[in-house]
Amino acid sequence: MTGMEAILSGGLQGYLVVAFLLFTIGLATVLLRRTLLMQFMGVELMLNAANVALLAFARFRGGDPQGTVFYLFIIAVAACEAAVGLALVIGLFRHRSTTDSDRAASLKQ
Amino acid sequence: MNKYYWLIPILPLVGAAFNGLLGKRAGKGATTFVGLGVIFGSLLLAVSAFLAMKATADHRLVLNYGEWMATGSLSVPFGMVIDPLSGTMMLVITGIGFLIHLYSVGYMHGDEGYSRFFSYLNLFVFFMLTLVLGSSLVLMFVGWEGVGLCSYLLIGYFFETDFAPDAGLKAFLTNRVGDLGVSIGMMTLFAAFGTLTVSDILTQAGHVAPEVGFGVLTFATLMLFVGATGKSAQLPLYLWLPDAMAGPTPVSALIHAATMVTSGIYMICRLAPVFALAPITMTVVAWVGAATALFAATIGLVQRDIKKVLAYSTVSQLGYMFLGLGASGFAAGFFHVFTHAWFKALLFLGAGSVIHAMHHEQDLFKMGGLKAKTKITFITMLCGTLAIMGFPGTSGFFSKDEILYLAYLKSPVLWVIGVIGASCTSFYMWRLMALTFWGEPRDHHAYDHAHESPFTMTVPLMVLAAGSLFWGVWGIPEAFGGHFAIGEWLKPALTYGQVHAAHGHHEGPAVLLACISTGLGLLMGFLGWSKYKNGPAAEIAFAGRHPFIHDLLLNKYYVDEGVERFLLGPTRWFGNLLWKLFDVIVIDGVGVNLPGALARVSGDFTALFQTGRVRNYALSMALGGAVLLYVFLK
Secondary structure, three states, X not given: OOHHHHHHOOOHHHHHHHHHHHHHHHHHHHHHXXXXXXXXXXXXXXXXXXXXHHHHHHHHOOOOHHHHHHHHHHHHHHHHHHHHHHHHHHHHHHHHOOOEHHXXXXXXX | OHHHOOHHHHHHHHHXXXXXXXXXXXXXXXXXXXXXXXXXXXXXXHHHHHHHHHHOOOOOEEEEEEEXXXXXXXXXXXXXXXXXXXXXXXXXXXXXXXXXXHHHHHHOOOOOOHHHHHHHHHHHHHHHHHHHHEXXXXXXXXXXXXXXXXXXXXXXXXXXXXXXXXXXXXXHHHHHHHHHHHHHHHHHHHHHHOOOEHHHHHHHHOOOXXXXXXXXXXXXXXXXHHHHHHHOOOOOOOOHHHHXXXXXXXXXXXXXXXXXXXXXXXXXXXXXXXXXXXXXXHHHHHHHHHHHHHHHHHHHOOOOEHHHHHHHHHHHHHHHHHHHHHOOOHXXXXXXXXXXXXXXXXXXXXXXXXXXXXXXXXXXHHOOOOOOXXXXXXXXXXXXXXXXXXXXXXXXXXXXXXXXXXXXXXXXXXXXXXXXXXXXXXXXXXXXHHHHHOOXXXXXXXXXXXXXXXXXXXHHHHHHHHHHHHHHHXXXXXXXXXXXHHHHHHHHHHOOOOOXXXXXXXXXXXXXXXXXXXXXXXXXXXXXXXXXXXXXHHHHHHHHXXXXXXXXXXXXXXXXXXXXXXXXXXXXXXXXXXXXXXXXXXXXXXXXXXXXXXHHHHHHHHHOOOOOOHHHHHHHHHHHHHHHHHHHHO
């Protein structure tokens, strides 16, 4: 079985590739975008990439409930994290009238 | 009474503490009362102790107050020894000290630091008594250093002037050189005898044969003599004493004429049996003394500052004392200490009275004609001059002639040097007297305001004048019908612990020698008086004819300049070199600044990674995560 066939055959590899792509897009967003809101969304993408990988592993280990429970926890924590993160973004915007992360560099030195 | 004698040195210390700590607040009256009172109390106790000592069979009063320190085989007691030598010294210190304290009341009456002055003066008396009475060399050394400290404080008393603090520092530093000699000498004596208690050293020395050639005792005594040259201003360490005249005049009289500067002679007398065992040292002492006596006397011939003349005179007279000691005349040397204390204190206080009358004018060339204005000062100073020139019958005559006679027995050359020095002494003293009291007033403004000093100043002058004239009877030599009573009196102290009898008495043409030296002295004195009685014109003419000799003497043989150029200059140069080369480059550069610079550069480098941008941190996190993944999953 070649690599491409393995991916398209509905096996574990296909899910992992999706998770990897999601993670890479998220990482690229964090590294390349300067708007804090977009970087925040990139972080969310990376979290969900992890979720995809977790669920895929759980499924292919014969429906391991640990993975599923872990996934639910991450969703819940991510909701909290989103609230805190958004509050921070709003706070920054109130002080600096911008959401550009490169301009929030006053702690340097 | 014995149990109160510890108060003899302690009373002045109490006075010093009171005047130093509370004097300013308590006021001038209290300062005077305490400052004079403690010295007077000390004097009374000293007289009582002296009489008690005289009543004992062996003329020796030992008072022990327990042990001070004990380490290994060394044990140093806290104790006082009163014997003819230290007892006489003690009376001189408290007696003349009291007169000078009394004089200071008048002399310093308008001064800001009145109580500070009396505090220092009291402290000096305490240390001087410690030096004299201490039963061990260690206690003596404490006093030795203490009087040096007080000398420093009192020379620099007028600290707002430019020269006084420098003069004080010079005195202190020069004395350090000598003090090093004393410590080395003390340690050598400890190594030789295993004790530092004077009486034990002398007892042991009594069983030692005189050294032939150079040995440990010669070394020890030479080192002690180095200390004596520092404290007693002999060649080559005399340089500080003339500068010490920057202090108030009573200080010059008490410390730099009568007491402290004689402590070198006192120390040698104290250890006389040890010195007698080292013939080389004795010869060195005699020659250094004679050289100093002549050297300083010639400088004194042309000095213009009245106190400078007396300062060089003191150096010269101290030289005579050492000449006497070196000629094995310990009693004669000490006798001169005793008579010198009277007449030199008198001359200094007289000079102070003149300066006081002339409103702090010290230049002899600006005085003149004061005979009529300051009668008491004139007459008393005349007594002092007669005594120092050795006028027959005065105290100086007996003490100086005894020294010169002994010098002749040691070596006729020493006698010739001594006689030339003595005639110089006579000349410069009469020059001083003529310029001050005879002739026309040369500074009319100062002359018109000149006045005789108050009685607190003239009474000490009169007492000292009487002493200068008559105390010589204590030591009329055998050649003049006396029996040198002071020699007999000091004998138990000077030969303590000795089993051998003193060497036999030599015979010499004593009367003839005395006639020659006295005749020359009188002649030179008359010459000095007649040349200068009409003012300094003769000297100015002489300076015109022989500028080289005059300048050489006026500039003190350029010794200060020589020391500056050949000793201090190179030392300073070397210090600068160490500073610029070693301190700046090695210590500051390699030791301090280099590690600092390294820390700064590495800090600056790592600071480059702190951009403050979230994306950069995220990138390094991602890269770090990638590296970790690679490492763990490889």
